[in-house]
Amino acid sequence: MTSRNFSPSDSVILGFDPGKDKCGVAVMGLDRQLQYHEVVSSTEAIGIIGDLYQKYPISLLVMGNQTTSKRWKQQIQEELSATVNIVLVDERYSTLEARDRYWVMYPPKGLTKLLPKGMRTPPRPIDDIVAILLIERYLNRLTQ
Numbered sequence: 001m002t003s004r005n006f007s008p009s010d011s012v013i014l015g016f017d018p019g020k021d022k023c024g025v026a027v028m029g030l031d032r033q034l035q036y037h038e039v040v041s042s043t044e045a046i047g048i049i050g051d052l053y054q055k056y057p058i059s060l061l062v063m064g065n066q067t068t069s070k071r072w073k074q075q076i077q078e079e080l081s082a083t084v085n086i087v088l089v090d091e092r093y094s095t096l097e098a099r100d101r102y103w104v105m106y107p108p109k110g111l112t113k114l115l116p117k118g119m120r121t122p123p124r125p126i127d128d129i130v131a132i133l134l135i136e137r138y139l140n141r142l143t144q
Contacts, residue, residue, distance in 0.1 A: 011059040013138065014052055015131035017091070018045070018063065018072040024127025025049065027056050028135045037128040046079050053080065062138045064091030064130070089134045089141075098129040105129070 012035060017024035023045040026037040035056060040048050052058065061076070063069055065088035073086050102122040107113075112120060 010057050012056050013135050014049065014056070014058045014061045015133075015135040016045075016049065016061055016063045016072070016076075017094075017127045017130040017134060018042070018068050019127060020068070022125055022127055024125075024129065024131035025052065026128055026131035026135060027052060027058065028132065030139070032136070032139065034132060037132055039125045039127045046076060049076065050080055053084075059085065060138075061086045062089050062134050063087070064094065064134055065089060066091050087138060089137050091130070091134060094130045094133050094137075095126070097133055098126045101129050101133065102126050 010029065012027050012029045015024070015026040015028065019042060021042055022039050023042055024037070024039055025045070025048060027035040029035060036052065038048075049061070061084055063073065063086060069088055073088070076086065077084055099120075099122060100117070103117070103120060106122075108115070108120060
């Protein structure tokens with residue numbers, strides 16, 4: 001969870017994994033450098049997204065396309081600004097992928113290392129990692 005100084009030509013993407021109780025947010029540069037990620041409560045999500053727009057030169061918000069995405073998209077545009085560019089990305093299997101990514105980002109220690117991969121459960125919510133994956137899926141789509 002870092003931040004740095006940006007020049008006006010820098011552009012970053014905000015990833016958003018909306019949920020009923022909690023949401024994942026992540027900010028990543030076009031160079032795929034992760035700038036920020038956090039799991040936040042759903043009630044605070046839009047305020048935090050607004051804060052991130054103030055802090056980073058966000059050019060695009062990438063969000064999963066499942067169940068609640070239409071409602072969240074409308075709410076974000078109403079509360080933040082109609083000029084927020086939002087792209088919906090296929091989020092199928094992203095939670096499973098995020099579980100694997102968690103262990104890459106935070107390698108298991110102690111007895112957890114001895115457990116087979118399929119039996120490991122991340123010790124915290126991974127919605128922020130889903131948000132990271134949504135940004136990566138969007139960027140991968142651009143380069144294919």
